Amino acid sequence: MSDLWLLAIILLGLVAGLISGRINPAVLFLFAFLLCYLLGMVALDTALTSFTNIGLVTLVLLVLAATALEKTSLLGKLSQVIGNSSLPMTMAKLGLSTALLSSFTNNTAVVASLIGVVRRNQAHAPAKLLLPLNYAAILGGTLTLIGTSTNLIVNSFVENAGLPALGFFEFTPVAVVIVVAGILLLILLANILPDRREESGEEALPYLLEAHVAKGSSLVGRSVVDNKLRALKKLYLVELERSGICICPVPPQLVLQADDVLRFSGAVESVELLHQFDGLDWFGKHQAKGQNLVEAVLAPSSSLVGSSLKESRFREQFDAAVMAIRRGNHPLKGGLGDIILQPGDVLLLTPGDGFSNSAKLSSEFAAISGLDLNVRLDSRRGRWVLLGFAVTIVLSVTGVLPLAKGLVLLLLSYFVIGAVTLAELKRRFPLELVVIVGSALGLANLMMSTGLADSLAQGLLSVINGYGVFGAFVGVYFMTLLLTELVTNNAAAALAFPIAYAIALNYGVDARPFIMAVVFGASASFISPYGYQTNLMVFNAGNYRFSDFVRLGLPLSVLYSLIVIFMVPIIFPF
Incomplete structure (x- = not known):
């Protein structure tokens, strides 16, 4: 079998996965x-060169430099734009600020x-702001190279x-129109x-919490209503399990017994209400030592997907106890440890103590909130971090100075002033991104050398x-857009680039417009909550449904696509 067919089968399996x-x-x-x-399609030395590409090195350095940027007050100041203004004015200020900040940071x-700031604001419903905020961040990311x-x-x-390498502001003429038009839409x-405001009760933040009535508890021998288990603010007793039998709904006059399992549905802040009951042991109680709680969003590629907490041995893997689980705005039922994630x-x-140092956090979770919430640099070091980053970019x-070399000097200066530590950089090192990009570069070279890219x-x-x-340019754009909704944005770019470049060579025209089709197509993840990790973050935080993404994301995707299709050939002629 020829290398072309072998590579085609391998890539087909990759896309399916x-x-x-x-x-x-x-x-x-x-x-x-x-x-x-292993099949002899590429030599070892050639394979290794894919992982030392200057663009990949620059990407890694930028991710590491962002570790210090995130500890400045810059991100926190964005919260000040959420005031008592009208919804359109708030969205305009929040959208433009987010887009500009996203153009040079993560x-x-x-x-x-x-x-957290949006969810706590009293002026506007969080669901009105979180999804537009997310889309503004995605749009802003198209403004610059970084x-x-x-x-x-x-x-x-x-x-x-x-x-020739892409320029820092080469995307900007098209992206500015996209950002302005997108935010207006x-x-x-x-x-x-x-x-969907949080005060709507059970359906607003339906975390599933589970508690066990211990022997000797003062709750034993008294009814549900006498124990005041039906008078908890934002916490609802939805199910009781006794000797393997589930009772739902729970009768108010039901007398509690030792070893009863109580399951509640409610808001995250309601967890502390369980402290007031003597002899009620809830999940994670024995590990709670006054530390801040952490919310972790399960990534689509997580190894935990498809298994229960019991099967995955979660506590042993991550040194953390799961106190509650939430799935969008859908109330969960059944045993906490038996729910299939x-x-x-x-x-x-x-x-x-070992949770924040776990090497699996970045691969298993799309987002983690609650870690390092109070870690902020003092004003002197914060100013140096921002000034140093700005000077490096200029x-x-x-x-005057290559970006990679400037970022190395910048990171060294961050070390000197104590803005970052070696342990932080080790924890934040984007190993997965390095593996994806290095492997994708090698596969792209093989697609070109075997003729597979030309065949596709x-x-x-x-x-x-x-x-x-x-028509070929439009075809490349929509191919990339479809891929980014089905897989991830980075994977979509890796798969689409060799085909786009081969088409440009086939026509004998400048490859730039086809490259831009891949760039903008890979960033157009608006319709699916699973296409981009920030989509997944707001999906849960705003209690959205899939239909909400379609309702707002589809018109945005259409507008975005029209601007790209008509502006790119003008700015970058064939």
Whole structure:
């Protein structure tokens, strides 16, 4: 069997694995590339060079530098724009601020820092703001080369192909129009989002909590109503299990017995209400030592998906006890330890001393809130972090100092002033991103050298036959957009670039517009909550449904696509 067919089978398996979402993308990419090496399709020294690409090194350095940026007061100041203004004015200020900040720092950090502020504001329903905030962060990431990891990954492919590197502001003329038009559309459509305020009770934040009535408890021998278990604010007794038999609903006059299992549904702040009951042991109680609770959002690729807490031995893996589970705005039933976990589930954790150092956190969870909440740099060091980052970017844009070299010097200065520690950088090192990008670069080279990219390009061209180079450009864009909704944005860029480049070569035209089709297409994840990690973060925090993403994301995706399709060929002629 020829290398072309072998590679095609390997890539088909890779795409199938990515779409399933059951296996970590980094594992899939690494396995695919290792298989190519083991089958003799690529030499070891050639394979290793894919992991030392200058674009990949720059990406890693930027991620590490963002560790210090996230500890400044810059993100916190964004919360000040949420005041008593009207909803359109609040959205305009919040959207533009978020987009600008996301253009040079991690949009995941921007969204994570604002979720709590938005949920606590009294002026507007969180569901009206969180999804537009998320979309503004995604739009802002398209403004610059460092606005999103996708741009830097594509730049790695560009340099690897021997083409001129993408400029820092090369995306900006198109992206500015996208950001302004996108935020205006979000303001116009804001009222179509639901008003699911937290005070609506059980359906607002339906965490499932489980507690066990201990022997000797003062609750034993008294009824549910006498124990005041039906008078808890934002906490509802939904089920009682006795000797393996579930009682639902729970009769108010039912007398409690030792070993009864009580299951509650309610808001996260209601957990502390369980402290008032003598002899009521709830999940995670024995690990609680006054520490802050942590909310962790399960990633689509997490190894925990499809298994229960008992089966996964969660406490042993992460040194944390699960106190409660929430799945969107759908109340859960059944034993806490027996619930089969799904992507996007929010776990309320009581962390142990080793939780924050666990190497699995970044691969298993799409977002974790509650860690390092009070860690902020003092004003002197905070100013140096921001000034140093700004100077590094300016020197890079003006050509005085290469970005990679500037970031190395910047990180060293952060070490000297104590803005970051080696332990923090070790914890934040984006190993998965390195594996995905390095493996994808190697696979892209193989797609070009074996002729597979050209064959796939010919297949796409046959579908859009007769529409010329513009039709091919549109085809590449929508192919990338579809991939980013099915898999992840970075994986979509990795799979689409070789095909886009092969099509440009086939037509004998400038590859730049096709590269831009991949760049903007890979960032167009608006319709599915699982296409991008910030989507998943707000999906749970705002109690959204899938239909909410379609309702707001589809019009935004259409507008975004129209701007890209008509502006890119003007700014970047064929």
